[in-house]
Amino acid sequence: MTDRKFLKIKDGDAVFDGCRLSAVAKEFGTPLYVYSQNAIKQRFEELRQAFLNGRPKNRVAYAAKALCCTAMLKLCEKEGMCVDVVSGGELYTAIKAGFPAERIEFNGNNKTSEELEMAVDYGIGRIIIDGLAELSRLEEICAKKNRKMQVLFRITPGVKADSHDFIVTGKKDSKFGIPLDDDIILPYVKKAIDSPWTDFLGFHFHVGSQLFDNSAHLAAFDIALDLADKVYDAFGFRVLEFNLGGGFGIQYTEEQPMPYSYFLDPLIKKAEDYAAQRGIEAPALVIEPGRSIVGEAGLTLYTVGETKDIPGVRSYVAIDGGMFENVRPALYGAKYSAFVVGSAAAQAGSPRLQPSQALKTVTICGKCCESGDIIIKDIELPELASGDILATPSTGAYGYSMASSYNRNRVPGIVFVKDGKAEWAVKPQTYEDITANDIIPESLR
Numbered sequence: 086m087t088d089r090k091f092l093k094i095k096d097g098d099a100v101f102d103g104c105r106l107s108a109v110a111k112e113f114g115t116p117l118y119v120y121s122q123n124a125i126k127q128r129f130e131e132l133r134q135a136f137l138n139g140r141p142k143n144r145v146a147y148a149a150k151a152l153c154c155t156a157m158l159k160l161c162e163k164e165g166m167c168v169d170v171v172s173g174g175e176l177y178t179a180i181k182a183g184f185p186a187e188r189i190e191f192n193g194n195n196k197t198s199e200e201l202e203m204a205v206d207y208g209i210g211r212i213i214i215d216g217l218a219e220l221s222r223l224e225e226i227c228a229k230k231n232r233k234m235q236v237l238f239r240i241t242p243g244v245k246a247d248s249h250d251f252i253v254t255g256k257k258d259s260k261f262g263i264p265l266d267d268d269i270i271l272p273y274v275k276k277a278i279d280s281p282w283t284d285f286l287g288f289h290f291h292v293g294s295q296l297f298d299n300s301a302h303l304a305a306f307d308i309a310l311d312l313a314d315k316v317y318d319a320f321g322f323r324v325l326e327f328n329l330g331g332g333f334g335i336q337y338t339e340e341q342p343m344p345y346s347y348f349l350d351p352l353i354k355k356a357e358d359y360a361a362q363r364g365i366e367a368p369a370l371v372i373e374p375g376r377s378i379v380g381e382a383g384l385t386l387y388t389v390g391e392t393k394d395i396p397g398v399r400s401y402v403a404i405d406g407g408m409f410e411n412v413r414p415a416l417y418g419a420k421y422s423a424f425v426v427g428s429a430a431a432q433a434g435s436p437r438l439q440p441s442q443a444l445k446t447v448t449i450c451g452k453c454c455e456s457g458d459i460i461i462k463d464i465e466l467p468e469l470a471s472g473d474i475l476a477t478p479s480t481g482a483y484g485y486s487m488a489s490s491y492n493r494n495r496v497p498g499i500v501f502v503k504d505g506k507a508e509w510a511v512k513p514q515t516y517e518d519i520t521a522n523d524i525i526p527e528s529l530r
């Protein structure tokens with residue numbers, strides 16, 4: 086649930102990082118994504134304590150895809166973190182946010198040659214090679230530009246993490262990573278080690294997302310360490326770095342998230358034991374959390390519109406958002422909760438947030454032309470009326486970043502709140518924006 090430390094109910098209104106949400110809705114309009122800067126900073130602080138402090142070689146590369154805009158990447162940069170990008174657009178956003186190139190790491194399958202060229206031109210810190218042809222293409226680009234890049238190989242460890250099938254990425258049948266078969270991967274490792282254009286550093290895996298059990302990370306790390314031994318035995322080369330991916334689970338409704346240390350302590354210990362047994366220095370460890378940084382730090386504000394009671398069937402409450410700004414319920418069956426922020430009545434001094442109020446089971450639907458455009462199915466809320474402001478907590482990850490202009494709805498803006506101050510981080514799309522790239526072809530004029 087959206088970070089309780091920063092979300093408080095006060096005088097019948099909800100206050101998020103010092104800002105009254107009813108006032109934020111009034112000033113900035115709805116639908117609106119709202120993020121608490123202090124909640125995001127707290128997560129980075131937790132990572133410093135669990136993973137970085139006293140371990141100067143370790144890095145946290147925030148997975149930009151969870152929320153990518155210049156304000157978020159600026160915050161991430163100011164916190165001293167690295168950033169993990171997976172496309173030219175995310176890379177460009179990181180550069181625009183002022184990220185030093187050496188703290189940018191590039192992941193993702195099927196990077197285009199244009200994207201690889203961009204990465205080489207900027208001179209970013211790491212390229213995580215996701216397929217065998219990518220290495221050859223990168224070498225060609227580096228040779229052309231006379232620049233050497235530091236690379237890791239993403240492996241497919243063949244472990245099955247317990248999560249939704251669409252966000253399980255480490256199993257053998259996956260579009261991500263390089264299969265582990267010795268005869269496939271070892272010759273390419275050798276090629277990367279020997280190449281004048283790449284510094285081969287080590288291996289990367291990402292087992293899945295929204296995990297509450299550390300067993301997939303631990304099993305995958307064992308596999309990566311075994312592979313590192315094979316590389317040493319075959320080529321006398323010591324792997325210096327392991328990237329353990331992201332995937333740390335958060336609370337949307339009833340989940341019980343584990344602290345970072347639950348995942349990271351045993352991984353750190355594994356690396357230390359591995360090094361001690363071989364009489365070598367412990368390798369650098371990198372993690373790529375996305376959801377766990379921004380997920381609970383963000384919420385979405387909506388204005389209630391039409392309500393429809395279908396007798397004996399269901400009561401629909403329509404909001405001014407929908408799958409164009411949060412596609413996860415339609416895409417993954419993701420579950421959210423909601424609470425009433427305020428209303429015309431609340432603003433006039435009679436709050437609606439009284440626990441004694443009678444509850445009613447309703448379904449919160451969006452305004453897209455799809456029956457599947459449901460944000461929350463069957464939730465108990467106080468009776469809602471047109472004009473009421475509703476908030477869905479824990480929408481900070483993969484909401485804005487997966488938004489579209491479906492039905493030519495405008496992608497909502499993002500407001501950052503901090504210590505009572507609310508500011509735009511992304512302005513809402515306008516109708517002009519939506520049609521800006523449209524052209525009527527000559528033949529139709």
Ligand SMILES: *Cc1c(COP(=O)(O)O)cnc(C)c1O
Binds near residue numbers: 150169293333374
């Ligand atoms: C999606 C992804 C992440 C982030 O996953 P979260 O579950 O959001 O922490 C990290 N690394 C890679 C390679 C990814 O694809």
